[in-house]
Amino acid sequence: MDQLTLDFEAERPRLRAIAVRMLGSTAEADDVVQEAWLRLARTPDVDNTAAWLTTVVSRLCLDQLRSRKRVEAYDVPAAALPGTPVDPEADAVLADQVGAALLIVLETLSPAERVAFVLHDLFAVPFDDVAGVLGRSPAAVRQLASRGRRAVAGGDVEVERKTHHEVVDAFLAAARGGDLGRLLSLLAPDAIMQSDAAGIAMGTEPVYAGADAVAARFDGVRGAAPVTIDGWAAAAWVHHREVKVAFLFTVADGLITGVDLVADPEILARMDVVLAGNPARDAE
Structure with a gap:
Protein backbone atom coordinates (compact mmCIF):
# COMPACT_ATOMS: atom_id res chain seq x y z
CA MET A 1 0.00 0.00 0.00
CA ASP A 2 1.54 3.33 -1.06
CA GLN A 3 1.80 6.40 1.18
CA LEU A 4 -1.11 8.23 -0.45
CA THR A 5 -3.41 5.29 0.22
CA LEU A 6 -2.16 4.99 3.78
CA ASP A 7 -2.78 8.70 4.37
CA PHE A 8 -6.30 8.42 2.99
CA GLU A 9 -7.19 5.30 4.97
CA ALA A 10 -6.02 7.04 8.13
CA GLU A 11 -8.48 9.85 7.42
CA ARG A 12 -11.37 7.70 6.19
CA PRO A 13 -13.16 7.19 9.56
CA ARG A 14 -13.13 10.93 10.31
CA LEU A 15 -14.25 11.85 6.79
CA ARG A 16 -17.07 9.32 6.91
CA ALA A 17 -18.20 10.64 10.29
CA ILE A 18 -18.30 14.19 8.91
CA ALA A 19 -20.27 13.08 5.86
CA VAL A 20 -22.78 11.04 7.90
CA ARG A 21 -23.52 14.02 10.12
CA MET A 22 -23.89 16.37 7.17
CA LEU A 23 -26.00 14.07 5.00
CA GLY A 24 -27.80 11.84 7.48
CA SER A 25 -27.19 8.90 5.15
CA THR A 26 -24.50 6.26 5.47
CA ALA A 27 -24.84 5.28 1.82
CA GLU A 28 -24.41 8.87 0.60
CA ALA A 29 -21.56 9.38 3.03
CA ASP A 30 -19.70 6.37 1.66
CA ASP A 31 -20.20 7.66 -1.89
CA VAL A 32 -18.83 11.07 -0.95
CA VAL A 33 -15.77 9.62 0.77
CA GLN A 34 -15.07 7.40 -2.22
CA GLU A 35 -15.34 10.38 -4.57
CA ALA A 36 -12.91 12.29 -2.34
CA TRP A 37 -10.44 9.41 -2.68
CA LEU A 38 -10.76 9.45 -6.48
CA ARG A 39 -10.10 13.18 -6.54
CA LEU A 40 -7.12 12.83 -4.24
CA ALA A 41 -5.66 10.09 -6.42
CA ARG A 42 -5.63 12.39 -9.43
CA THR A 43 -4.50 15.55 -7.63
CA PRO A 44 -0.74 16.02 -7.40
CA ASP A 45 1.16 17.76 -4.61
CA VAL A 46 -1.45 18.07 -1.87
CA ASP A 47 0.35 19.82 1.00
CA ASN A 48 -2.04 18.98 3.82
CA THR A 49 -3.94 15.82 2.99
CA ALA A 50 -6.26 15.94 6.01
CA ALA A 51 -7.31 19.57 5.43
CA TRP A 52 -7.66 19.03 1.67
CA LEU A 53 -9.87 15.99 2.15
CA THR A 54 -12.01 17.78 4.74
CA THR A 55 -12.64 20.60 2.27
CA VAL A 56 -13.46 18.23 -0.60
CA VAL A 57 -15.79 16.06 1.49
CA SER A 58 -17.56 19.13 2.92
CA ARG A 59 -18.10 20.66 -0.50
CA LEU A 60 -19.35 17.37 -1.92
CA CYS A 61 -21.79 17.14 0.98
CA LEU A 62 -22.86 20.73 0.39
CA ASP A 63 -23.57 19.88 -3.25
CA GLN A 64 -25.62 16.87 -2.16
CA LEU A 65 -27.64 18.94 0.28
CA ARG A 66 -28.32 21.57 -2.38
CA SER A 67 -29.49 19.00 -4.90
CA ARG A 68 -32.11 17.42 -2.68
CA LYS A 69 -35.56 18.15 -4.03
CA ARG A 70 -37.47 16.92 -1.00
CA VAL A 71 -36.89 15.79 2.56
CA GLU A 72 -35.83 12.17 2.32
CA ALA A 73 -36.08 9.43 4.91
CA TYR A 74 -32.96 9.20 7.00
CA ASP A 75 -30.73 6.25 6.27
CA VAL A 76 -29.88 5.70 9.92
CA PRO A 77 -29.21 2.07 10.93
CA ALA A 78 -31.87 0.61 13.22
CA ALA A 79 -29.27 0.32 15.95
CA ALA A 80 -29.03 4.11 16.04
CA LEU A 81 -32.66 4.50 17.02
CA PRO A 82 -33.58 4.90 20.69
CA GLY A 83 -34.39 1.68 22.52
CA THR A 84 -32.72 -0.63 19.99
CA PRO A 85 -30.25 -3.16 21.42
CA VAL A 86 -26.71 -2.66 20.18
CA ASP A 87 -24.25 -5.50 19.78
CA PRO A 88 -20.47 -4.90 19.84
CA GLU A 89 -20.16 -4.89 16.05
CA ALA A 90 -23.04 -2.47 15.63
CA ASP A 91 -21.61 -0.30 18.39
CA ALA A 92 -18.33 -0.03 16.46
CA VAL A 93 -20.21 1.00 13.34
CA LEU A 94 -22.15 3.62 15.26
CA ALA A 95 -19.01 5.18 16.68
CA ASP A 96 -18.80 7.46 13.64
CA GLN A 97 -22.51 8.14 13.31
CA VAL A 98 -25.01 10.43 14.98
CA GLY A 99 -28.34 9.88 16.70
CA ALA A 100 -31.56 10.19 14.77
CA ALA A 101 -32.78 13.08 16.95
CA LEU A 102 -29.82 15.28 16.04
CA LEU A 103 -30.19 14.40 12.37
CA ILE A 104 -33.78 15.61 12.44
CA VAL A 105 -32.69 18.94 13.91
CA LEU A 106 -29.84 19.28 11.41
CA GLU A 107 -32.32 18.83 8.57
CA THR A 108 -34.00 22.11 9.60
CA LEU A 109 -30.79 24.04 8.92
CA SER A 110 -29.77 25.49 5.59
CA PRO A 111 -26.95 23.58 3.89
CA ALA A 112 -24.42 26.29 4.79
CA GLU A 113 -25.56 26.37 8.43
CA ARG A 114 -25.38 22.60 8.61
CA VAL A 115 -21.87 22.45 7.18
CA ALA A 116 -20.63 25.25 9.46
CA PHE A 117 -22.16 23.69 12.57
CA VAL A 118 -20.95 20.16 11.84
CA LEU A 119 -17.41 21.18 10.98
CA HIS A 120 -16.89 23.66 13.80
CA ASP A 121 -19.05 22.42 16.67
CA LEU A 122 -18.81 18.68 16.11
CA PHE A 123 -15.32 18.37 14.61
CA ALA A 124 -13.55 21.48 15.98
CA VAL A 125 -12.54 22.78 12.55
CA PRO A 126 -11.42 26.41 12.99
CA PHE A 127 -13.70 29.11 11.60
CA ASP A 128 -10.96 30.25 9.20
CA ASP A 129 -10.87 26.79 7.65
CA VAL A 130 -14.68 26.52 7.48
CA ALA A 131 -14.68 29.91 5.76
CA GLY A 132 -12.48 28.41 3.04
CA VAL A 133 -14.97 25.59 2.54
CA LEU A 134 -17.98 27.89 2.25
CA GLY A 135 -16.33 30.86 0.55
CA ARG A 136 -17.42 33.27 3.26
CA SER A 137 -15.68 35.34 5.89
CA PRO A 138 -14.89 33.81 9.30
CA ALA A 139 -17.39 36.25 10.88
CA ALA A 140 -20.17 35.06 8.58
CA VAL A 141 -19.28 31.43 9.24
CA ARG A 142 -19.34 32.10 12.97
CA GLN A 143 -22.92 33.35 12.62
CA LEU A 144 -23.91 30.32 10.52
CA ALA A 145 -22.57 27.95 13.16
CA SER A 146 -24.27 29.97 15.90
CA ARG A 147 -27.63 29.59 14.17
CA GLY A 148 -27.08 25.86 13.97
CA ARG A 149 -26.13 25.74 17.62
CA ARG A 150 -29.29 27.57 18.66
CA ALA A 151 -31.46 25.28 16.55
CA VAL A 152 -29.86 22.19 18.08
CA ALA A 153 -30.44 23.69 21.54
CA GLY A 154 -34.13 24.07 20.72
CA GLY A 155 -34.08 27.77 19.93
CA ASP A 156 -36.26 29.53 17.37
CA VAL A 157 -34.33 31.52 14.76
Missing part, protein backbone atom coordinates in the same frame (compact mmCIF):
# COMPACT_ATOMS: atom_id res chain seq x y z
CA GLU A 158 -37.44 32.94 13.07
CA VAL A 159 -37.29 36.15 15.10
CA GLU A 160 -33.66 36.58 14.07
CA ARG A 161 -34.58 35.82 10.45
CA LYS A 162 -37.31 38.50 10.54
CA THR A 163 -34.98 41.12 12.05
CA HIS A 164 -32.27 40.24 9.54
CA HIS A 165 -34.75 40.65 6.67
CA GLU A 166 -35.98 44.03 7.93
CA VAL A 167 -32.46 45.41 8.40
CA VAL A 168 -31.21 44.24 5.00
CA ASP A 169 -34.33 45.49 3.21
CA ALA A 170 -33.97 48.90 4.87
CA PHE A 171 -30.27 49.01 3.96
CA LEU A 172 -30.90 48.18 0.29
CA ALA A 173 -33.72 50.75 0.12
CA ALA A 174 -31.39 53.39 1.57
CA ALA A 175 -28.70 52.40 -0.93
CA ARG A 176 -31.07 52.77 -3.88
CA GLY A 177 -32.31 56.10 -2.54
CA GLY A 178 -28.84 57.49 -1.88
CA ASP A 179 -29.70 58.03 1.79
CA LEU A 180 -26.24 58.04 3.31
CA GLY A 181 -27.45 58.91 6.80
CA ARG A 182 -29.83 55.96 6.83
CA LEU A 183 -27.11 53.65 5.56
CA LEU A 184 -24.82 54.73 8.39
CA SER A 185 -27.58 54.23 10.96
CA LEU A 186 -27.94 50.58 9.90
CA LEU A 187 -24.22 49.79 10.10
CA ALA A 188 -22.19 48.95 13.20
CA PRO A 189 -19.32 51.45 13.59
CA ASP A 190 -16.75 48.73 12.91
CA ALA A 191 -18.68 47.13 10.05
CA ILE A 192 -16.53 45.58 7.34
CA MET A 193 -17.11 44.44 3.79
CA GLN A 194 -14.78 41.82 2.34
CA SER A 195 -14.48 40.63 -1.26
CA ASP A 196 -13.38 37.24 -2.48
CA ALA A 197 -10.62 36.83 -5.09
CA ALA A 198 -13.10 36.83 -7.97
CA GLY A 199 -14.62 40.07 -6.74
CA ILE A 200 -11.21 41.66 -6.40
CA ALA A 201 -10.43 40.62 -9.98
CA MET A 202 -13.57 42.52 -11.05
CA GLY A 203 -12.13 45.69 -9.50
CA THR A 204 -13.64 45.63 -6.01
CA GLU A 205 -11.38 46.60 -3.12
CA PRO A 206 -10.41 43.63 -0.92
CA VAL A 207 -11.71 45.31 2.25
CA TYR A 208 -13.95 48.24 3.11
CA ALA A 209 -13.32 48.84 6.80
CA GLY A 210 -15.64 50.89 8.98
CA ALA A 211 -19.20 52.10 8.59
CA ASP A 212 -18.19 55.15 6.53
CA ALA A 213 -16.37 53.04 3.93
CA VAL A 214 -19.14 50.45 3.65
CA ALA A 215 -21.87 53.08 3.43
CA ALA A 216 -19.96 54.99 0.74
CA ARG A 217 -19.59 51.75 -1.25
CA PHE A 218 -23.37 51.20 -1.28
CA ASP A 219 -24.55 54.81 -1.44
CA GLY A 220 -26.61 55.22 -4.62
CA VAL A 221 -26.20 51.60 -5.72
CA ARG A 222 -29.32 50.50 -7.61
CA GLY A 223 -28.35 47.31 -9.40
CA ALA A 224 -28.16 44.96 -6.42
CA ALA A 225 -31.47 43.11 -6.32
CA PRO A 226 -33.00 41.98 -3.03
CA VAL A 227 -32.84 38.19 -2.82
CA THR A 228 -32.83 35.44 -0.28
CA ILE A 229 -29.76 33.24 -0.03
CA ASP A 230 -30.14 30.04 1.92
CA GLY A 231 -33.37 31.48 3.29
CA TRP A 232 -31.87 34.76 4.56
CA ALA A 233 -32.20 38.25 3.10
CA ALA A 234 -29.29 39.26 0.88
CA ALA A 235 -28.60 41.01 -2.43
CA ALA A 236 -27.22 39.95 -5.80
CA TRP A 237 -26.18 41.23 -9.21
CA VAL A 238 -28.04 39.15 -11.80
CA HIS A 239 -27.13 39.24 -15.50
CA HIS A 240 -28.77 37.16 -18.22
CA ARG A 241 -30.45 34.88 -15.67
CA GLU A 242 -27.20 34.20 -13.86
CA VAL A 243 -26.06 35.43 -10.45
CA LYS A 244 -22.73 37.17 -10.93
CA VAL A 245 -22.17 38.62 -7.45
CA ALA A 246 -23.84 37.95 -4.11
CA PHE A 247 -23.80 40.24 -1.07
CA LEU A 248 -24.22 38.33 2.19
CA PHE A 249 -25.02 40.34 5.31
CA THR A 250 -24.09 39.56 8.89
CA VAL A 251 -26.51 41.24 11.31
CA ALA A 252 -26.15 41.46 15.08
CA ASP A 253 -28.30 43.46 17.50
CA GLY A 254 -30.17 45.09 14.64
CA LEU A 255 -27.07 46.39 12.86
CA ILE A 256 -25.07 45.12 9.89
CA THR A 257 -21.63 44.11 11.13
CA GLY A 258 -20.29 42.57 7.94
CA VAL A 259 -20.89 42.11 4.23
CA ASP A 260 -19.34 39.31 2.18
CA LEU A 261 -19.03 40.00 -1.53
CA VAL A 262 -18.94 36.63 -3.30
CA ALA A 263 -18.23 36.40 -7.03
CA ASP A 264 -16.58 32.98 -7.28
CA PRO A 265 -18.84 31.00 -9.68
CA GLU A 266 -18.12 27.73 -7.87
CA ILE A 267 -19.19 29.18 -4.53
CA LEU A 268 -22.21 30.93 -6.04
CA ALA A 269 -23.34 27.62 -7.53
CA ARG A 270 -23.55 26.19 -4.00
CA MET A 271 -25.93 28.92 -2.82
CA ASP A 272 -29.71 28.68 -2.90
CA VAL A 273 -30.48 32.10 -4.40
CA VAL A 274 -34.11 33.19 -4.86
CA LEU A 275 -35.22 36.48 -6.43
CA ALA A 276 -38.84 37.72 -6.26
CA GLY A 277 -40.15 34.23 -5.65
CA ASN A 278 -38.22 32.67 -8.54
CA PRO A 279 -34.76 31.17 -8.83
CA ALA A 280 -32.39 34.04 -9.45
CA ARG A 281 -30.72 32.18 -12.27
CA ASP A 282 -34.03 32.27 -14.13
CA ALA A 283 -34.45 36.02 -13.63
CA GLU A 284 -33.57 38.52 -16.32
Whole structure:
Protein backbone atom coordinates (compact mmCIF):
# COMPACT_ATOMS: atom_id res chain seq x y z
CA MET A 1 0.00 0.00 0.00
CA ASP A 2 1.54 3.33 -1.06
CA GLN A 3 1.80 6.40 1.18
CA LEU A 4 -1.11 8.23 -0.45
CA THR A 5 -3.41 5.29 0.22
CA LEU A 6 -2.16 4.99 3.78
CA ASP A 7 -2.78 8.70 4.37
CA PHE A 8 -6.30 8.42 2.99
CA GLU A 9 -7.19 5.30 4.97
CA ALA A 10 -6.02 7.04 8.13
CA GLU A 11 -8.48 9.85 7.42
CA ARG A 12 -11.37 7.70 6.19
CA PRO A 13 -13.16 7.19 9.56
CA ARG A 14 -13.13 10.93 10.31
CA LEU A 15 -14.25 11.85 6.79
CA ARG A 16 -17.07 9.32 6.91
CA ALA A 17 -18.20 10.64 10.29
CA ILE A 18 -18.30 14.19 8.91
CA ALA A 19 -20.27 13.08 5.86
CA VAL A 20 -22.78 11.04 7.90
CA ARG A 21 -23.52 14.02 10.12
CA MET A 22 -23.89 16.37 7.17
CA LEU A 23 -26.00 14.07 5.00
CA GLY A 24 -27.80 11.84 7.48
CA SER A 25 -27.19 8.90 5.15
CA THR A 26 -24.50 6.26 5.47
CA ALA A 27 -24.84 5.28 1.82
CA GLU A 28 -24.41 8.87 0.60
CA ALA A 29 -21.56 9.38 3.03
CA ASP A 30 -19.70 6.37 1.66
CA ASP A 31 -20.20 7.66 -1.89
CA VAL A 32 -18.83 11.07 -0.95
CA VAL A 33 -15.77 9.62 0.77
CA GLN A 34 -15.07 7.40 -2.22
CA GLU A 35 -15.34 10.38 -4.57
CA ALA A 36 -12.91 12.29 -2.34
CA TRP A 37 -10.44 9.41 -2.68
CA LEU A 38 -10.76 9.45 -6.48
CA ARG A 39 -10.10 13.18 -6.54
CA LEU A 40 -7.12 12.83 -4.24
CA ALA A 41 -5.66 10.09 -6.42
CA ARG A 42 -5.63 12.39 -9.43
CA THR A 43 -4.50 15.55 -7.63
CA PRO A 44 -0.74 16.02 -7.40
CA ASP A 45 1.16 17.76 -4.61
CA VAL A 46 -1.45 18.07 -1.87
CA ASP A 47 0.35 19.82 1.00
CA ASN A 48 -2.04 18.98 3.82
CA THR A 49 -3.94 15.82 2.99
CA ALA A 50 -6.26 15.94 6.01
CA ALA A 51 -7.31 19.57 5.43
CA TRP A 52 -7.66 19.03 1.67
CA LEU A 53 -9.87 15.99 2.15
CA THR A 54 -12.01 17.78 4.74
CA THR A 55 -12.64 20.60 2.27
CA VAL A 56 -13.46 18.23 -0.60
CA VAL A 57 -15.79 16.06 1.49
CA SER A 58 -17.56 19.13 2.92
CA ARG A 59 -18.10 20.66 -0.50
CA LEU A 60 -19.35 17.37 -1.92
CA CYS A 61 -21.79 17.14 0.98
CA LEU A 62 -22.86 20.73 0.39
CA ASP A 63 -23.57 19.88 -3.25
CA GLN A 64 -25.62 16.87 -2.16
CA LEU A 65 -27.64 18.94 0.28
CA ARG A 66 -28.32 21.57 -2.38
CA SER A 67 -29.49 19.00 -4.90
CA ARG A 68 -32.11 17.42 -2.68
CA LYS A 69 -35.56 18.15 -4.03
CA ARG A 70 -37.47 16.92 -1.00
CA VAL A 71 -36.89 15.79 2.56
CA GLU A 72 -35.83 12.17 2.32
CA ALA A 73 -36.08 9.43 4.91
CA TYR A 74 -32.96 9.20 7.00
CA ASP A 75 -30.73 6.25 6.27
CA VAL A 76 -29.88 5.70 9.92
CA PRO A 77 -29.21 2.07 10.93
CA ALA A 78 -31.87 0.61 13.22
CA ALA A 79 -29.27 0.32 15.95
CA ALA A 80 -29.03 4.11 16.04
CA LEU A 81 -32.66 4.50 17.02
CA PRO A 82 -33.58 4.90 20.69
CA GLY A 83 -34.39 1.68 22.52
CA THR A 84 -32.72 -0.63 19.99
CA PRO A 85 -30.25 -3.16 21.42
CA VAL A 86 -26.71 -2.66 20.18
CA ASP A 87 -24.25 -5.50 19.78
CA PRO A 88 -20.47 -4.90 19.84
CA GLU A 89 -20.16 -4.89 16.05
CA ALA A 90 -23.04 -2.47 15.63
CA ASP A 91 -21.61 -0.30 18.39
CA ALA A 92 -18.33 -0.03 16.46
CA VAL A 93 -20.21 1.00 13.34
CA LEU A 94 -22.15 3.62 15.26
CA ALA A 95 -19.01 5.18 16.68
CA ASP A 96 -18.80 7.46 13.64
CA GLN A 97 -22.51 8.14 13.31
CA VAL A 98 -25.01 10.43 14.98
CA GLY A 99 -28.34 9.88 16.70
CA ALA A 100 -31.56 10.19 14.77
CA ALA A 101 -32.78 13.08 16.95
CA LEU A 102 -29.82 15.28 16.04
CA LEU A 103 -30.19 14.40 12.37
CA ILE A 104 -33.78 15.61 12.44
CA VAL A 105 -32.69 18.94 13.91
CA LEU A 106 -29.84 19.28 11.41
CA GLU A 107 -32.32 18.83 8.57
CA THR A 108 -34.00 22.11 9.60
CA LEU A 109 -30.79 24.04 8.92
CA SER A 110 -29.77 25.49 5.59
CA PRO A 111 -26.95 23.58 3.89
CA ALA A 112 -24.42 26.29 4.79
CA GLU A 113 -25.56 26.37 8.43
CA ARG A 114 -25.38 22.60 8.61
CA VAL A 115 -21.87 22.45 7.18
CA ALA A 116 -20.63 25.25 9.46
CA PHE A 117 -22.16 23.69 12.57
CA VAL A 118 -20.95 20.16 11.84
CA LEU A 119 -17.41 21.18 10.98
CA HIS A 120 -16.89 23.66 13.80
CA ASP A 121 -19.05 22.42 16.67
CA LEU A 122 -18.81 18.68 16.11
CA PHE A 123 -15.32 18.37 14.61
CA ALA A 124 -13.55 21.48 15.98
CA VAL A 125 -12.54 22.78 12.55
CA PRO A 126 -11.42 26.41 12.99
CA PHE A 127 -13.70 29.11 11.60
CA ASP A 128 -10.96 30.25 9.20
CA ASP A 129 -10.87 26.79 7.65
CA VAL A 130 -14.68 26.52 7.48
CA ALA A 131 -14.68 29.91 5.76
CA GLY A 132 -12.48 28.41 3.04
CA VAL A 133 -14.97 25.59 2.54
CA LEU A 134 -17.98 27.89 2.25
CA GLY A 135 -16.33 30.86 0.55
CA ARG A 136 -17.42 33.27 3.26
CA SER A 137 -15.68 35.34 5.89
CA PRO A 138 -14.89 33.81 9.30
CA ALA A 139 -17.39 36.25 10.88
CA ALA A 140 -20.17 35.06 8.58
CA VAL A 141 -19.28 31.43 9.24
CA ARG A 142 -19.34 32.10 12.97
CA GLN A 143 -22.92 33.35 12.62
CA LEU A 144 -23.91 30.32 10.52
CA ALA A 145 -22.57 27.95 13.16
CA SER A 146 -24.27 29.97 15.90
CA ARG A 147 -27.63 29.59 14.17
CA GLY A 148 -27.08 25.86 13.97
CA ARG A 149 -26.13 25.74 17.62
CA ARG A 150 -29.29 27.57 18.66
CA ALA A 151 -31.46 25.28 16.55
CA VAL A 152 -29.86 22.19 18.08
CA ALA A 153 -30.44 23.69 21.54
CA GLY A 154 -34.13 24.07 20.72
CA GLY A 155 -34.08 27.77 19.93
CA ASP A 156 -36.26 29.53 17.37
CA VAL A 157 -34.33 31.52 14.76
CA GLU A 158 -37.44 32.94 13.07
CA VAL A 159 -37.29 36.15 15.10
CA GLU A 160 -33.66 36.58 14.07
CA ARG A 161 -34.58 35.82 10.45
CA LYS A 162 -37.31 38.50 10.54
CA THR A 163 -34.98 41.12 12.05
CA HIS A 164 -32.27 40.24 9.54
CA HIS A 165 -34.75 40.65 6.67
CA GLU A 166 -35.98 44.03 7.93
CA VAL A 167 -32.46 45.41 8.40
CA VAL A 168 -31.21 44.24 5.00
CA ASP A 169 -34.33 45.49 3.21
CA ALA A 170 -33.97 48.90 4.87
CA PHE A 171 -30.27 49.01 3.96
CA LEU A 172 -30.90 48.18 0.29
CA ALA A 173 -33.72 50.75 0.12
CA ALA A 174 -31.39 53.39 1.57
CA ALA A 175 -28.70 52.40 -0.93
CA ARG A 176 -31.07 52.77 -3.88
CA GLY A 177 -32.31 56.10 -2.54
CA GLY A 178 -28.84 57.49 -1.88
CA ASP A 179 -29.70 58.03 1.79
CA LEU A 180 -26.24 58.04 3.31
CA GLY A 181 -27.45 58.91 6.80
CA ARG A 182 -29.83 55.96 6.83
CA LEU A 183 -27.11 53.65 5.56
CA LEU A 184 -24.82 54.73 8.39
CA SER A 185 -27.58 54.23 10.96
CA LEU A 186 -27.94 50.58 9.90
CA LEU A 187 -24.22 49.79 10.10
CA ALA A 188 -22.19 48.95 13.20
CA PRO A 189 -19.32 51.45 13.59
CA ASP A 190 -16.75 48.73 12.91
CA ALA A 191 -18.68 47.13 10.05
CA ILE A 192 -16.53 45.58 7.34
CA MET A 193 -17.11 44.44 3.79
CA GLN A 194 -14.78 41.82 2.34
CA SER A 195 -14.48 40.63 -1.26
CA ASP A 196 -13.38 37.24 -2.48
CA ALA A 197 -10.62 36.83 -5.09
CA ALA A 198 -13.10 36.83 -7.97
CA GLY A 199 -14.62 40.07 -6.74
CA ILE A 200 -11.21 41.66 -6.40
CA ALA A 201 -10.43 40.62 -9.98
CA MET A 202 -13.57 42.52 -11.05
CA GLY A 203 -12.13 45.69 -9.50
CA THR A 204 -13.64 45.63 -6.01
CA GLU A 205 -11.38 46.60 -3.12
CA PRO A 206 -10.41 43.63 -0.92
CA VAL A 207 -11.71 45.31 2.25
CA TYR A 208 -13.95 48.24 3.11
CA ALA A 209 -13.32 48.84 6.80
CA GLY A 210 -15.64 50.89 8.98
CA ALA A 211 -19.20 52.10 8.59
CA ASP A 212 -18.19 55.15 6.53
CA ALA A 213 -16.37 53.04 3.93
CA VAL A 214 -19.14 50.45 3.65
CA ALA A 215 -21.87 53.08 3.43
CA ALA A 216 -19.96 54.99 0.74
CA ARG A 217 -19.59 51.75 -1.25
CA PHE A 218 -23.37 51.20 -1.28
CA ASP A 219 -24.55 54.81 -1.44
CA GLY A 220 -26.61 55.22 -4.62
CA VAL A 221 -26.20 51.60 -5.72
CA ARG A 222 -29.32 50.50 -7.61
CA GLY A 223 -28.35 47.31 -9.40
CA ALA A 224 -28.16 44.96 -6.42
CA ALA A 225 -31.47 43.11 -6.32
CA PRO A 226 -33.00 41.98 -3.03
CA VAL A 227 -32.84 38.19 -2.82
CA THR A 228 -32.83 35.44 -0.28
CA ILE A 229 -29.76 33.24 -0.03
CA ASP A 230 -30.14 30.04 1.92
CA GLY A 231 -33.37 31.48 3.29
CA TRP A 232 -31.87 34.76 4.56
CA ALA A 233 -32.20 38.25 3.10
CA ALA A 234 -29.29 39.26 0.88
CA ALA A 235 -28.60 41.01 -2.43
CA ALA A 236 -27.22 39.95 -5.80
CA TRP A 237 -26.18 41.23 -9.21
CA VAL A 238 -28.04 39.15 -11.80
CA HIS A 239 -27.13 39.24 -15.50
CA HIS A 240 -28.77 37.16 -18.22
CA ARG A 241 -30.45 34.88 -15.67
CA GLU A 242 -27.20 34.20 -13.86
CA VAL A 243 -26.06 35.43 -10.45
CA LYS A 244 -22.73 37.17 -10.93
CA VAL A 245 -22.17 38.62 -7.45
CA ALA A 246 -23.84 37.95 -4.11
CA PHE A 247 -23.80 40.24 -1.07
CA LEU A 248 -24.22 38.33 2.19
CA PHE A 249 -25.02 40.34 5.31
CA THR A 250 -24.09 39.56 8.89
CA VAL A 251 -26.51 41.24 11.31
CA ALA A 252 -26.15 41.46 15.08
CA ASP A 253 -28.30 43.46 17.50
CA GLY A 254 -30.17 45.09 14.64
CA LEU A 255 -27.07 46.39 12.86
CA ILE A 256 -25.07 45.12 9.89
CA THR A 257 -21.63 44.11 11.13
CA GLY A 258 -20.29 42.57 7.94
CA VAL A 259 -20.89 42.11 4.23
CA ASP A 260 -19.34 39.31 2.18
CA LEU A 261 -19.03 40.00 -1.53
CA VAL A 262 -18.94 36.63 -3.30
CA ALA A 263 -18.23 36.40 -7.03
CA ASP A 264 -16.58 32.98 -7.28
CA PRO A 265 -18.84 31.00 -9.68
CA GLU A 266 -18.12 27.73 -7.87
CA ILE A 267 -19.19 29.18 -4.53
CA LEU A 268 -22.21 30.93 -6.04
CA ALA A 269 -23.34 27.62 -7.53
CA ARG A 270 -23.55 26.19 -4.00
CA MET A 271 -25.93 28.92 -2.82
CA ASP A 272 -29.71 28.68 -2.90
CA VAL A 273 -30.48 32.10 -4.40
CA VAL A 274 -34.11 33.19 -4.86
CA LEU A 275 -35.22 36.48 -6.43
CA ALA A 276 -38.84 37.72 -6.26
CA GLY A 277 -40.15 34.23 -5.65
CA ASN A 278 -38.22 32.67 -8.54
CA PRO A 279 -34.76 31.17 -8.83
CA ALA A 280 -32.39 34.04 -9.45
CA ARG A 281 -30.72 32.18 -12.27
CA ASP A 282 -34.03 32.27 -14.13
CA ALA A 283 -34.45 36.02 -13.63
CA GLU A 284 -33.57 38.52 -16.32
